[in-house]
């Protein structure tokens with residue numbers, strides 16, 4: 309492998325991913341994910357959009373201070389104020405980068421109402437300004453794949469002359485297809501003066517399900533930086549999934565002779581952490597990190613696998629950090645076994661934390677014969693989701709349900725330290741429970757999503773419940789797991805409500821910037 313075949317991985321989970329409605333992460337969660345990305349070998353971490361809110365600014369600054377090896381990048385629109393604020397946040401990094409962008413397609417040019425010449429001048433001025441602050445500047449013509457070819461060449465040339473060191477070509481609305489994606493990059497590299505002095509990047513969205521294919525095709529065309537997110541998290545249908553491009557180049561290196569510095573054995577853990585903190589579960593059949601990606605249930609498959617794993621497996625589970633066996637634990641397992649199993653799953657706990665988890669593990673093991681890895685992950689998720697947002701807690705719940713409607717729920721909540729109780733009715737036990745929560749803690753938010761998954765097989769399986777709610781444009785998600793589906797539902801609902809309260813308290817006039825970032829991209 310030569311350095312010319314090296315593909316840089318630019319992760320934007322904390323910016324484009326976090327921008328996805330409902331995927332908002334807390335400050336400490338962002339720091340944790342950034343630490344994992346750095347450790348895994350991500351070349352560039354886009355840590356946030358510093359002007360969007362005070363919270364974003366603080367997160368980017370702290371991530372910049374903590375980063376060991378990754379370049380830390382912040383996003384800025386094409387104006388001096390955004391760029392200055394971005395620099396203030398990233399400048400603490402050992403290796404800072406400013407990423408500035410403007411929408412160049414006809415539809416996007418109409419928003420700031422700039423003609424082609426005025427926009428070209430804006431690009432010159434803002435990239436020059438960014439470069440005067442930082443010697444590592446990335447520039448993106450947003451909606452590049454729907455920008456007139458000649459104009460795209462013209463503005464890319466201006467950005468390079470003004471000092472950009474990386475030119476990113478975004479397929480903002482997931483519109484391109486693999487051959488076009490490769491051609492576009494190749495033609496830019498061949499046509500634009502100075503193109504050989506910068507790195508070309510590809511940034512694909514997944515609206516037509518082609519983000520991974522388009523990113524890999526762009527690499528064939530000459531791009532040497534892929535912008536992606538863990539689990540493909542991102543606006544609408546999401547971004548290119550980091551785990552997919554990394555493993556595709558590794559497994560099919562015979563036909564895609566490119567390499568990255570990513571430690572693929574860390575993929576599974578970071579995928580699970582991002583799913584947990586973002587509240588966006590990974591679909592079961594998701595490539596590389598889905599629960600079923602390495603599961604072989606059909607008789608023919610199992611038979612083949614037992615004889616030779618390569619019959620149906622193109623990569624080994626351990627290559628992506630999946631332990632070979634799903635060791636079962638039970639009520640006789642001790643603290644040491646729990647600690648070692650959790651360590652294997654990526655959780656290093658202090659003694660007091662382990663004590664708390666152990667009590668909950670024992671309670672679960674009493675109700676469930678066998679505790680699987682997935683049960684432990686659900687337990688850890690539950691433990692963490694309660695930590696930061698616990699103004700409201702579920703203390704007691706009893707539901708009466710059966711063939712005769714209406715069902716009823718008798719509920720005690722502790723709200724700001726005070727216990728309150730009610731009995732409410734509803735159309736089914738979950739509806740009755742949610743009505744009871746609403747009676748005890750009246751609010752105007754409405755439920756956007758209610759989802760239940762069985763964590764493992766069997767009638768004693770835990771249910772994980774995900775809830776998404778919305779209030780005046782603020783979206784929050786909650787999750788919980790329990791062997792009792794209605795209890796898990798109540799806790800997930802209350803968890804989402806607690807997060808919403810935090811969001812309400814934190815909301816400030818600047819918070820809206822995030823919502824209008826694309827519209828105002830001038």
Ligand code: KIV
Pocket residue numbers: 324409448450451476478479480481511513
């Ligand atoms: O999709 C997009 O165009 C973006 C830019 C800000 C790079 O995320």
Ligand code: ZN
Pocket residue numbers: 324478480511513
């Ligand atoms: Zn994007």
